Amino acid sequence: MTLADGLWQQVFVFDHYGELLPLVRNSLIAGAVIGLVGGLVGVFVIMRDLPFAVHGISELSFAGASGALLLGVNVVAGSIVGSLAAAGAIGVLGARARERNSAIGIIMPFGLGLGVLFLALYKGRAANKFGLLTGQIVAVDTPQTTWLIGTSVLVLAALAVMWRPLTFASADPEVAAARGVPLRGLSLAFMLALGAAVALSVQIIGALLVLTLVVTPAAAAARVTASPVLLAVLSAGFAVLSIEGGILLALGSTIPISPYVTTISFTIYGCCRLAGRRRPRRAVRPRTT
Template identity: 35%
Template sequence: MIVWITHIYSQPFLRYAFFAGTAIALAAGLVGYFIVLRSQVFTGDALSHVAFTGAVAALATGADLLVGLYGACIVVALAMAALGNRGQSDDTVIGSVFAWILGLGALFLSVYTTSKSGSNGTSGVNVLFGTIFGLSASQAITDAAVCLGVCVVIIAIGRPLLFASIDAAVASASRVPVRALGFIFLGMVGVTAAAATQAVGALLLLGLIAAPAGAAQRLTARPFAALWLSAGIAVGSLWAGLLIAYAAPTLPPSFCIIGAATLTYLIVFALTGNPARPASLSGSPPPYS
């Protein structure tokens, strides 16, 4: 065991992958719990796709990659928060908007690949599927710092956000700033999507968001236990994925990470069986298990 750990520590790329990946998984797990609780998985999905367009737009125009990533994700996240409270046509609007944004991404990708004759589409593809073993030291530190920041914010607003997510009407009656919380939360989702894109990829981030949170919600009905369980499953999946990918180099690391998360969800699904215990949303003690 110790031999393993020292071996991993001796490889810089593995060290960076574990360092940044742990922070990303932690943020994705915490954010993911609330995303699933608030039924905003589609929004999270859309935001992770937006990260792709932001990154390729930056590549095509020669701007800084981080500016493109964070700019696109945060702007679209806040726009979705603004749209979210109105009317019922949510998922149609989300679908139309993000399909168009992906179309823009296709445009920027083609501009990028045709303008830089020397390069092939590899960078664009990396944005889609991530290259966690390719992180540099500075990238790893930036990603980790940003993701830890997200964790701190989520923990800080955790209690009112939980209240607002479970019963928005009662929460706003007891003067919880429901709307502001919605904005802050989606902003954090955007930041997480941007930070995670380089590591796990714009298309795969959803796996770290939805699967651990879904599993945690089936395992326990207590909100804060589920919140931490979700983060724990996400981090565990990431570690397992990285180790498998290191041991079997033919498998892409992103596949191993998402595969581990999906497998965890499947196992939890099989263990808890049906009917699912409904999450006790009113804060009453969970049924005996």
């Protein structure tokens, strides 16, 4: 057996696949719900230019999850608390883009430092530490699934309530303000919804690569459509496909889930980018006089 064959068998292992599949039933359910939430939230992340904020929130979500792991309490709850704290701080401190980026730059190292401290103090299984950073597929038990689904329902309900005014405010904030849309309150509400979505994504994909679930699907969808409705549908579909495909490919392998999810998500983006190159060229035609 060559070295390449050995590496290939480590990346894609399908021995006893049918027996292993029931072990990730909860992860598949949670992944579908998280993909839906991440894809829909990602639409406004792209519209409002917030990818950097997603990364900043994920760092404090990692700190909250690490602290919960150290204390022996619910990791999902700790992750959500950390995310909401970061999202709230960014929303309050960063009304303008320049101020927001400065706030994120301050919060990110603080959250990462806390997370590293908590993991250094944690004396349990090393897999639990690694999973918070790079994702895990078999550690999602029934209580965690309940937390994930319940939080996802709340985020989806919040998005449904503020979808239209948030779309208006994201597309043309000056006109929206003139029409009486409460921009500051709406921005804070969305940041809290984004924080919850990031916390959910961290449970499966890990804190380091959460951007691939919240940002990449929406960015891919934006390459092939300008329709707000189709943008949301494609973004959610791409996110669900990425996370479910990543879980199924990672099953049986010793490699974390994150490389699989990121590869699928990036491949979708690459295909959409290539497809999107043709659309403007066909749409724009020179006028003749």
